[in-house]
């Protein structure tokens with residue numbers, strides 16, 4: 607068994623974790639025992655961060671002090687903003703800009719050395735607080751606007767929307783965005799979390815782990831899918847094509863349907879269910895049901911076709927883009943927003959793993975040649 611090859615590490619247990627549990631057979635997700643639906647509807651993102659980082663839900667006083675400490679770390683050094691400006695001028699993609707800026711943040715952290723445990727959580731709090739500031743600044747300078755300074759009196763979700771638009775969000779937008787942050791905060795050992803853990807297992811500082819996590823999340827098989835889904839919906843809209851016809855054409859080309867399928871879920875992702883409901887509320891209150899109509903038509907068609915029954919069901923990305931669009935968030939900021947939320951999970955997993963650290967170092971089955979005879983370069 608030791609030599610059994612598991613491509614993509616599928617189903618391989620590599621650690622024990624108290625943080626989150628995904629039951630892909632029934633479509634259940636819990637953070638430290640709490641059902642995602644209860645947390646999404648009842649807890650703020652700050653409460654969820656506290657839960658993930660400190661092991662239990664906070665009391666009111668604990669939450670106040672935790673949220674104030676987080677909010678106090680929101681400002682970023684002017685040099686980082688200047689770098690963000692240069693990246694925007696160069697036309698850098700948002701996830702790549704975030705990756706570069708996150709790495710740079712460590713230069714201004716008075717204790718950026720990595721020794722695990724408390725240092726990981728301390729640095730992690732700073733990174734989590736500053737990522738929204740970096741992202742909002744990037745988006746604003748890209749639009750020819752000046753960055754908006756963070757407001758420590760606003761919530762994590764509300765402050766991001768404020769920095770992005772320059773206007774305090776209404777209660778529905780803030781609540782919806784906060785819910786989206788909670789839904790994306792953790793998800794077992796997904797590719798980006800595992801990337802952060804691998805880096806953390808070398809006892810490198812958590813800036814390195816988060817920077818690596820952002821890189822992993824940027825790919826279209828992981829966090830990039832939410833943008834792909836929205837691009838499809840825009841394409842359908844612009845071409846006035848029937849959504850079902852679009853799916854048929856994609857299938858004829860042998861392509862995949864973004865927002866469908868998951869390595870763990872074999873039924874509809876519980877996060878997709880909550881976001882679908884949110885999209886329905888937003889569509890009903892605005893009277894604009896376009897995205898809801900398209901996504902519903904695609905899901906119904908693929909369900910009728912038996913794809914969902916085969917285990918290729920809507921995942922979180924199928925509905926998140928439409929919700930962000932309804933909040934007026936630009937398309938290529940969707941994956942960075944995923945990073946802005948998932949950073950909480952990355953930090954929690956790195957800190958947890960480092961408590962009983964063992965360097966992560968798997969191996970590959972060697973399939974190259976044996977006994978190759980070396981020939982010096984001038985004789986080749």
Ligand code: CMC
Pocket residue numbers: 796826827828829830831861862863864865866867868869870918921922923
């Ligand atoms: N559309 C059509 N067919 C699909 C899809 C899809 N979206 N996803 C999987 N399949 C088929 C695939 O063609 C394969 O069929 P066959 O066995 O006949 O060759 C079968 O399902 C298994 O696919 P796989 O690639 O071996 O499965 P995986 O566990 O490696 O894939 C996945 C998981 C997420 C990469 C894949 O479902 C996919 O590419 N989905 C589209 C991209 C997407 O929505 N990604 C977001 C994932 S959820 C958010 C996150 O974790 O970041």
